[in-house]
Amino acid sequence: MVLLGSTGSIGVATLDVARTFGLGVEMLVAGRNIELLQRQVEEFRPQIVVVAREEDRSRIQAPTVLSGEEGILHALEMAQSSLVVNALVGFLGLRPTLKAIELGKRVALANKETLVVAGKFIDTSRITPIDSEHFALWYILQGRGDYTSLTITASGGALRDWPLERLAQASFEEALNHPNWSMGAKITIDSATMVNKLFELLEAYWLFGTDRIDALIEPSSLVHALVEFRDGSLLLHASRADMRLPIAYALLGRLHQRVVEPLDLTRVSLSFAPIDPRRYPIWQIKDELLRRPELGVVVNAANEVAIERFKQGELGFLEIAQCIIEAFDRFHHQRVDSLETLFHIDREVRSYVACC
């Protein structure tokens, strides 16, 4: 397989699954964590490696070593593997997904931004999502179409129990303190703002072709999705918060063996709470975004810039959502009718939010 983003938490878990099930790795792509990448290259012996910076190329021992975004696209053309695991972070993940699909490959997609930004232009039949929530929906549905609504769950993020009046003062480090999952910085902040869940609703929109989707907070992160059927039945999927489960399915298809240890539900209590727009102001645009899902590109670009500005101390925590909503209103009437327009809007929104 090809693994884009091998040193992040999904990349590491993917290699763990590859090790367990004896899967070959033809190509690895990583950013700046060269030491971890070196160890991965030593263990999995890929033919092709791509690093972010030209100056890191010489530190990697492999038959072919390239660098940068163009390096990734070029390497994808060289690769023989029919499966590409895309665990890149942010907008950077879009072009490699488009390229892989163009090359007839199957994409196991952990990069949310791909569908959030460009779902309209992507053949989702070539995509298996690596995401506990979409995996759980798929696991429950198994092709059943007689549902009335799909619900994914949210942990509520690092600040879910903070007093509302203190939220404006939350620091970058405080927003990184996630209660249940250990993940990269970007997605952990997205979890605290609930932007992550908004993105997952958009992904579900493109993957399952429905707008009958919503989210609830389930604080233990053990129930990942609920499906309400027309007859009045509800099915819930629960499992340990361990990405190896959706990863193993994305890599191998239907499995009949142990991937993660089963849950003991006698030790927990499960509760489900609606998402409060006072704590998660981004939720105000949820319904409108599901009506205009192509505007995901606006929300994503605004979010990436706003998080960076929050990290730099230029914006307060609640201003992340505020900036995104302003951008959403400002660019609300844009039509996204081609990938070119999409890249153009992405740039426009980034400049707008850089000084909002």
Place this chain on the structure above:
Amino acid sequence: MVLLGSTGSIGVATLDVARTFGLGVEMLVAGRNIELLQRQVEEFRPQIVVVAREEDRSRIQAPTVLSGEEGILHALEMAQSSLVVNALVGFLGLRPTLKAIELGKRVALANKETLVVAGKFIDTSRITPIDSEHFALWYILQGRGDYTSLTITASGGALRDWPLERLAQASFEEALNHPNWSMGAKITIDSATMVNKLFELLEAYWLFGTDRIDALIEPSSLVHALVEFRDGSLLLHASRADMRLPIAYALLGRLHQRVVEPLDLTRVSLSFAPIDPRRYPIWQIKDELLRRPELGVVVNAANEVAIERFKQGELGFLEIAQCIIEAFDRFHHQRVDSLETLFHIDREVRSYVACC
């Protein structure tokens, strides 16, 4: 259809479903609630009616009116319907099930005792259970075989929150005070002793062909079953505590329309507790009974007599389980190799427990 036991809670709910979906009723069987039966006969105009007592025959207006157990068996032979809903209570339900299967009919089975007592002699491919728990298991599995365990839930019954030391003093009326379901007296007592759940495990044993089955207490009675799959996933089925859902499926097969109102899980908290053998002493024989499921006849007969003696004030609440366990030990080495032996053991156990 043919409906055996039309005036009990399942019978009434079955007629409610028949009314909703416009199903014809060819035959009604009821016990002593003649007034309700008269109203049902007036509404559904069955061709054949069977009452428990000969003296009630004249009170029913229908083309054919019979009485007693022989009347039921004879009427089944007359009936054209291919579907028999068996909602009779207790051991009385067994012979009509056997007769209906012999006649090539399909049985929607709410009478637990049929499978508990004689599962070994019954072609379960002709049976659809009317029971929230088995319905929930069936709904989750949909033919999937890659599970590691099936779990059904119990409410815990009327005395679940009583101090342990007071249980011995519980009266018949107190044990009838079920927290979540409104059902007949027999099953409500069985719920308080946990015998009902033991019976449901035996039913699951015969229906799903596995002994990897257990039960947990879920106090709200909203989650009816959980299935643990080999990969580490868990699926849960939840719905309102309303028998019309399993009844509608048993009568009509797969449904794509609203049967009960969907659940709002944001108003509840779900928790799962192991069944404590100090509160439910019958649970001590659970594992052994699943190893020797044919001994269900012993447990059932002992239970029916013990409940009657509890009602009469001859036994205390905890002595119900004690009597059953004594009978279980006493008849433990019996082999049940024919229906004749089964009926013989049933009588033997009843005499034994009448003076235990």
